[in-house]
Amino acid sequence: xxxxxxxxxxxxxxxxxxxxxxxxxxxxxxxxxxxxxxxxxxxxxxxxxxxxxxxxxxxxxxxxxxxxxxxxxxxxxxxxxxxxxxxxxxxxxxxxxxxxxxxx
Numbered sequence: 001x002x003x004x005x006x007x008x009x010x011x012x013x014x015x016x017x018x019x020x021x022x023x024x025x026x027x028x029x030x031x032x033x034x035x036x037x038x039x040x041x042x043x044x045x046x047x048x049x050x051x052x053x054x055x056x057x058x059x060x061x062x063x064x065x066x067x068x069x070x071x072x073x074x075x076x077x078x079x080x081x082x083x084x085x086x087x088x089x090x091x092x093x094x095x096x097x098x099x100x101x102x103x104x
Contacts, residue, residue: 007095015039019047022054029099031091033084034063034073042069045076058098062086 010027012018015036022030030048032041039047041061048054061073061081070081079098082091 013037015041015044018044022048022057026054026057029058029060029095029102031060031062031095034061034065034069042072042076045073045078049077056102058095058102060095060098062091 007028010021010025012021015032016038018030018032018036019039021027030044032044034041036044041063045059045061048057048059058079059077061070061078062084063069063073063081064084066083070083073081079101080094082094
């Protein structure tokens with residue numbers, strides 16, 4: 001685990017590892033890449049949303065594939081979706097807004 005922009009960050013190699021980690025150690029937010037291997041970011045969002053205990057978990061999808069995939073992420077109940085590349089300031093603002101909305 002590392003610390004970035006004031007957050008503890010856990011990186012994984014693929015979507016299956018991400019989903020396993022979510023079940024072991026519930027994060028404040030997840031940021032799946034839509035193009036993750038094994039399970040895509042869209043698969044992760046749908047899996048997370050299929051469990052009641054994760055219903056309020058903020059999910060900020062990230063993609064380099066444009067508006068169509070950002071919209072698909074939102075349709076899969078992502079809290080928000082952003083393009084990459086992105087700068088750390090923009091990403092942090094989107095993540096903080098998503099976490100804040102989930103706490104209200």
